[in-house]
Amino acid sequence: MSSVPGSRRWLVLSYFSRIDGMACAQHIDDRIPLLRKAGIEPVLLTGPCGDRWEGIRHSVARSVAPSGIRFELRHLFRKRGRRGPLVKALEFLILLPVLPFYLLEKILADLDSQWSWFPFASRRGYALCREARPDLIYSTGGPASAHIAAGMIARRTGIPWVAEFQDPLVHGGWRRGQAALKLFSLAERYVCARASHVVFLTEEARRRAAARTSLGDRGRCIYPGAAPLPELPPRRRDDALLRFAHFGSFGGSRNPAVLLEAARRLLEDRPELAGTLRFDFYGHGDANSARRLREFPVPGVVTFHGRVPRREALAGMREADVLVLVQNIDDFSAETIPSKVYEYLVAGRPILGLIHRNAELAGVLAGQGHTVAEAADAGVVRDAVSEIHRRWETGTLGTPAGSPYTVASAVERLIAVAESRDPA
CATH class of the missing domain: 3.40.50.2000 (Glycogen Phosphorylase B;)
Structure with missing residues (x-):
């Protein structure tokens, strides 16, 4: 060294x-x-x-605790990249002696691993x-x-x-x-x-x-x-479509329900927009979120890509016209700013932020010219999507200035x- x-x-x-x-x-x-x-x-x-x-x-x-030993051994198996039946059986046998102590630990106090x-x-x-x-x-x-x-x-x-x-x-x-x-x-x-x-x-x-x-x-x-994004191939722009893209996982109160309901209401009022609106979702989704995405009533508007390699996600970010942020609908959201926000800001795309009772995050986004809507209000989100579509249609959506929030x-x-x- x-x-x-x-x-x-x-x-x-x-x-x-x-x-x-x-x-x-x-x-x-x-x-x-x-x-x-x-x-x-x-x-x-x-x-x-x-x-x-x-x-x-x-x-x-x-x-030193059972939860930590279990977590680290499981991570070791995953890091080696071998997940066949024999490896899973070996992992189970190795972790079996730890299981009773792990369960006892969780009964006493549910701490992180x-x-x-x-x-x-x-x-x-x-x-x-x-x-x-x-x-x-x-x-x-x-x-x-x-x-x-x-x-x-x-x-x-x-x-x-x-x-x-x-x-x-x-x-x-x-x-x-x-x-x-x-x-x-x-x-x-x-x-x-x-x-x-x-x-x-x-x-x-x-x-x-x-x-x-x-x-x-x-x-x-x-x-x-956030650090600057790596160089990617040039954007394959399709001016006939307005693409909204969400990157990140869904689970619990952070889910696509309000955004999908907002899109459904907008398309119900203006069905002709089904030809131009697209919503792409990248990342893991729990069972309820995945079901909602796959069962969206208007065909061809919503695509659920699931987990993808980081380079593919970054390429999707470059292709998007608008990046979507969805916060949890709980009190925790009031004092946190997801790290994804800063990655979005350096990506140089307009952002639609579904924010829950977080004036600080709303100020960060609005201060850079992005759109903020209450995460729990489908009507407000519907109006925000409609306004973004109007600006896109008239060529005034624009490209945000560079982000001041860098690593x-x-x-x-x-x-x-x-x-x-x-x-x-």
């Missing part, structure tokens, strides 16, 4: 890294090259699920601090275990620590049970009390955490942004926060 003379060194803890298609892994993966470019040498500590980084010091720690990563991670991280002598500890997640491990390391070493919550640990619409809520609340209070700075991905998440904890003025909001700007702000010794 080469080291740049005079560079700063950070110990970076993230359970997930180098896992294709996983947002919390992509979050840190996009930042590592930019940290190095800024003269920071990352010393990376992750879970065992992703591929190893080359050219930097990268260590791995494993989980990575919660028990912190014992070995804190031990390995402390050893890395003695070997590499980092100037700062940076934990990001995703799983709360990265922050707990970082806090334990920081307490033993006295090294400044910046924690970054990619999603709120505690939020409205909680579904995991009271035992899990108490434990995650305890973890949140621990991080907010001990970290030098705590980074949130929305201002609303920062505000709510500050109201629950002793965070004070050490919280910061940094919008994570590079986020990393620049992160470094500024990390190297500030006084709360701003």
Whole structure:
């Protein structure tokens, strides 16, 4: 491992890294090259699920609880790419002894499968601090275990620590049970009390955490942004069709029901639009969502592509005229901005955002000239689709300006926060 003379060194803890298609892994993966470019040498500590980084010091720690062991073994089998009957039988036999303990763990507290990563991670991280002598500890997640491990390391070493919550640990619409809520609340209070700075991905998440904890003025909001999309073949434009495209998974209250109902109402009022309107859906859909998409009453208007390789999804994004965002219809949506938003913004296409009670996200989209509608109101969404169609028909749909929300700007702000010794 080469080291740049005079560079700063950070110990970076993230359970997930180098896992294709996983947002919390992509979050840190996009930042590592930019940290190095800024003269920071990352010393990376992750879970065992992703591929190893080359050219930097990268260590791995494993989980100790049954849920973590089960998760990591299953991920190992999937990573090898062999899913035949014999492999599945072998996986079942290997995991069978863990099953009773896994069920007992879930009965006691329904935590995420990575919660028990912190014992070995804190031990390995402390050893890395003695070997590499980092100037700062940076934990990001995703799983709360990265922050707990970082806090334990920081307490033993006295090294400044910046924690970054990619999603709120505690939020409205909680579904995991009271035992899990108490434990995650305890973890949140621990991080907010001990970290030098705590980074949130929305201002609303920062505000709510500050109201629950002793965070004070050490919280910061940094919008994570997105990296530029890779070069793709030129667009095969069909001016006779207005294509709306949604990318991402559906499940629970985040589903296509309201958008499909809006489209149905519009086509009922103006059946001639069936010749020009198209809705393409890329990504996994639960059984109810898939059924709704396949049973849309007007033939040829809705296409459900399912899961596709990332390059194919990016090509579909380029072919679309309008990118569609659908938020969950629950309180959690009020304090989160999906990472897909930033990818949409750098794609340079108009966006139709079905937003649920999130003025911050609505402001981000509207501020860049995009269309926002209430995610739970089919009538409002119908009017938004109709207005977009009118603008497309008259040639005034336009191409949005470049996005100011980039990974590079986020990393620049992160470094500024990390190297500030006084709360701003």
